Every structure is written in structure tokens, then in C-alpha cells.
Amino acid sequence: MKYTRPFFRFTIATKMLIGYLGLSVIIIIITGLASSGIKHLTDINNNVITVDAPIVEIASKMDDAIFAEEFYARSYLLQQRSPAFIGRYHEEEEAFGDYIRQLRSVPDREFFSLERLELLHQKYNAVFQKMFEYKGSINPLLSGEFDSSIRARRTELTSYIRKMSNHAILSQNRKRQISAEIGTGARRDIIIYSIVLIVFAVLITILITGNIVVSIKKLKNATKLIAKGEFENLPMVKNNDELGVLSTSLSEMARRLKQLEQILIDMSPLTRLPGSIVIENTLKKRIGDGLPFAFCHFDLDNFKAFGDKYGYAMGSEVIKATARIIESRVAAYGAQNDFVGHIGGDDFVVVTTPDRYETICCAVIETFDRSAPDFYSPEDRGRGFIMGKTRQGEEAAFPIMTISIGVVTNCHRRLIDPLQIGEISAELKECAKSRPGSNYVVDSAGDDSREESNKLCIREP
Numbered sequence: 001m002k003y004t005r006p007f008f009r010f011t012i013a014t015k016m017l018i019g020y021l022g023l024s025v026i027i028i029i030i031t032g033l034a035s036s037g038i039k040h041l042t043d044i045n046n047n048v049i050t051v052d053a054p055i056v057e058i059a060s061k062m063d064d065a066i067f068a069e070e071f072y073a074r075s076y077l078l079q080q081r082s083p084a085f086i087g088r089y090h091e092e093e094e095a096f097g098d099y100i101r102q103l104r105s106v107p108d109r110e111f112f113s114l115e116r117l118e119l120l121h122q123k124y125n126a127v128f129q130k131m132f133e134y135k136g137s138i139n140p141l142l143s144g145e146f147d148s149s150i151r152a153r154r155t156e157l158t159s160y161i162r163k164m165s166n167h168a169i170l171s172q173n174r175k176r177q178i179s180a181e182i183g184t185g186a187r188r189d190i191i192i193y194s195i196v197l198i199v200f201a202v203l204i205t206i207l208i209t210g211n212i213v214v215s216i217k218k219l220k221n222a223t224k225l226i227a228k229g230e231f232e233n234l235p236m237v238k239n240n241d242e243l244g245v246l247s248t249s250l251s252e253m254a255r256r257l258k259q260l261e262q263i264l265i266d267m268s269p270l271t272r273l274p275g276s277i278v279i280e281n282t283l284k285k286r287i288g289d290g291l292p293f294a295f296c297h298f299d300l301d302n303f304k305a306f307g308d309k310y311g312y313a314m315g316s317e318v319i320k321a322t323a324r325i326i327e328s329r330v331a332a333y334g335a336q337n338d339f340v341g342h343i344g345g346d347d348f349v350v351v352t353t354p355d356r357y358e359t360i361c362c363a364v365i366e367t368f369d370r371s372a373p374d375f376y377s378p379e380d381r382g383r384g385f386i387m388g389k390t391r392q393g394e395e396a397a398f399p400i401m402t403i404s405i406g407v408v409t410n411c412h413r414r415l416i417d418p419l420q421i422g423e424i425s426a427e428l429k430e431c432a433k434s435r436p437g438s439n440y441v442v443d444s445a446g447d448d449s450r451e452e453s454n455k456l457c458i459r460e461p
Contacts, residue, residue: 026197030194041183072086292353294356301404309386322348
């Protein structure tokens with residue numbers, strides 16, 4: 001009797017069952033690897049988001065608060081003990097305390113002591129308190145003892161904060177390296193098992209449907225695209241089987257990697273706000289969802305002249321302060337899903353609803369106009385302008401910085417492209433800049449006509 005190998009003794013149905021069982025084992029392995037890698041990456045990224053990133057951000061804000069305290073304290077003593085400056089000083093002092101309370105909610109912070117941080121801040125503030133209580137005839141700022149004490153306490157405090165921040169940054173870098181290694185290993189393992197899956201599928205082609213072969217090819221192409229850093233438009237397996245589950249897992253992994261990549265690349269290092277890519281995607285989503293929206297483009301007036309006179313560092317402080325003003329006003333008067341972005345330089349955007357933009361714009365203008373003079377020297381603030389050169393090199397007087405806003409809504413016209421919105425808002429912003437003071441211009445054009453509305457925020461003197 002002729003010998004027949006056991007496998008070929010089975011019926012076609014049994015062969016298909018064996019083939020599907022074999023494929024299922026390989027699919028389960030791949031799915032487990034992908035899911036395990038995604039979970040590990042998620043755990044690491046969540047740790048970065050909940051521990052390291054908040055510490056770095058809060059440390060930066062603490063640095064700002066420390067120097068702001070000193071600035072307002074010195075301004076208070078120089079400006080004949082003006083109540084406005086002592087009030088701002090205490091606001092920054094309280095803000096520092098708020099940052100410490102925020103750090104208490106951060107887990108895994110054994111590498112620094114909040115008690116030590118509070119003590120150093122108290123010692124720093126104690127020097128200013130002595131200066132405020134000083135009764136001598138000489139301004140305490142002229143005393144070398146006070147000045148050296150301020151520098152010593154400030155250096156001690158900022159050094160501790162930077163040590164805390166540097167530790168968090170190093171932790172972030174280590175976790176990114178681990179994430180990269182996990183991603184590389186996961187891609188390698190997925191590719192290896194995908195090749196095995198393809199070989200196995202070829203060997204039992206007569207027992208497997210063409211649909212499964214196509215699905216395997218799609219998975220292979222998806223892993224190659226992910227390995228090359230292409231996370232969009234991945235081929236999807238729409239079957240309700242393990243291959244479909246794997247395809248969904250790969251797509252979710254690619255989506256998360258794309259989000260992390262865009263956030264890291266696009267985020268402004270100065271204001272920590274999302275940039276042009278996220279802004280464009282936000283507009284596309286609003287347009288695609290068919291929701292009413294208002295796109296507000298903010299730009300500072302006379303900022304270049306300010307930067308030419310006061311330097312890059314002070315210009316950066318103005319930009320950071322502007323970002324904080326816009327964020328705080330949107331948080332106070334905007335909707336929950338309102339968006340704040342930083343195009344670059346002194347250009348910001350807000351995407352809100354048509355019924356809220358007016359309140360937000362007025363609040364930003366009012367707060368900015370109140371804060372802008374603080375960045376100027378007492379002499380320039382008293383004059384109300386600074387001397388500088390125009391872009392043509394001509395000497396001219398530039399008033400205290402103001403803010404201009406161009407607002408575009410889709411209430412009166414159909415907007416289909418972020419580029420179209422950007423062009424309209426830029427034109428409206430330039431119209432606003434041509435008018436004196438802070439104001440905003442709203443585009444209320446219909447489908448067949450265009451009308452520009454100049455909106456000014458009237459405040460009590």
C-alpha cells in the first residue's frame with residue numbers, strides 16, 4: 001500500500017481548519033506583540049505626560065515667577081513704592097505658591113523636596129520684605145548688602161529649580177530612548193512574524209482563500225509604512241477576524257505615533273502652544289464636521305521696534321506673556337473645545353464659536369493693553385512711545401505695543417480651505433493694524449458681497 005503523508009489524509013475542510021489554526025497562532029503572536037508594545041509605549045508616554053512634562057513646565061513657570069517677583073519688587077522701590085507694583089509682586093509670589101501646590105499632585109517626585117523648595121522661596125522673599133520695611137534715607141536698592149543677598153538667594157533658588165527641571169528632562173530623554181528601542185523591536189518582530197505568516201500562507205494556498213492572502217499583503221505593507229515613519233493612509237484589513245484586529249491595532253499604534261510626532265515637532269518651544277500643523281488640522285476638522293466657528297488671528301503692533309530697543313530676551317517675555325493672556329481669556333470666556341495656537345513670532349490664533357469671539361477679543365485687548373506698558377522702562381512708558389527705525393531705515397516714534405485681531409467666521413460664507421481662511425484673516429488683521437490702538441476687524445461677507453466691520457473694545461478710562 002502506497003504511503004501517504006498524514007496531512008494529505010485529511011479532508012479539505014480539515015486542511016482549511018488546520019491552516020486557519022496555524023494562521024491564528026501566528027496572528028495571536030503578532031497581535032500580542034503589537035498590543036504589548038503599544039501598552040508599554042502608552043505606559044511610558046503617560047508617565048512622561050503625567051510626571052516629567054508637568055515638572056519641566058512648572059519649573060519654567062517658576063523661573064518666570066522668580067524673576068517677575070524681583071522685577072516688580074525693584075520697580076516698587078524705584079517708583080516711590082507704587083501700590084500697582086507691590087500688588088503685581090504679591091501676585092507672582094502667590095503664583096509661585098500655586099506652582100508648588102501643582103507639584104504636590106505630580107506622582108514619583110522623590111528626586112526633589114517641595115519643603116526645600118518652599119524654604120528657599122521663603123528666604124528669597126524675606127530679602128524683599130526687609131527691603132520693603134527698610135526705613136533708612138537711602139533707597140535699599142543702592143545697598144550692596146541687599147543686592148548681594150538677592151543674587152545669592154535667587155541663585156540658590158533657581159539652581160534648585162533647574163536641577164529639578166534637568167532631572168525631569170533627563171528622565172524624558174531616557175524614556176524616549178526606551179520608547180524608540182521598544183518601537184524598533186516591535187517593528188522587527190512584527191516584520192519577522194509577518195514574513196513567517198506569508199510563507200505559511202503560500203504553502204497552504206489551496207486551503208486559504210484569496211481574501212486572507214490579500215489581507216496578509218496589506219498587513220505587510222502597513223508594517224513597512226510604519227517602519228518608514230509613514231503613519232497615514234495605511235492599508236486596512238476590514239475582516240472581522242484576527243487579521244482585522246491586528247490591522248486595527250497597527251492603525252491605532254500609527255495614529256498615536258503620528259500624534260506624538262506632530263506634538264513634539266510642531267509645538268512652540270517658547271509658548272508650549274501647538275503650531276501650524278495642528279492649527280491646520282483643527283480647521284480641517286471644524287470644516288469637515290460642518291460646525292460654525294470663528295478663526296481669530298492675533299498680531300502685536302510695534303513689536304519689532306520694541307525688540308530692536310529692548311532685545312531678544314524681553315521680546316520673548318512679551319510673546320510668552322501674550323500667550324498666557326490669550327490662554328487665560330479663552331479659558332475664562334471660551335467653550336470647552338476652543339483652540340489656542342502659536343503660528344510663530346508674535347502671531348497667535350484662536351478657534352472658537354461665533355457667539356464667543358467678541359467677548360474673547362475684548363478680554364484679550366483689555367488685558368493686553370493693561371499689561372503692555374509694564375514691559376517698557378519708566379521713561380518710555382511716561383512718554384508713551386519709543387524711538388526706532390522703520391523697515392526703510394527712517395527714524396520714527398513707535399507707540400506702546402497694541403494688539404490687532406482679524407476674525408473670520410463661516411456664518412455668512414462657505415469656507416472650505418484653511419489656506420482661504422488664513423488669507424482672509426491676514427487681510428483683516430492688516431486692516432486692524434492700520435487703525436490706531438488695539439482693535440479687531442470681523443469679516444461679515446456674504447456669498448455675493450463683502451463687508452468689513454471694524455470692532456473696537458470701549459473701556460472705561
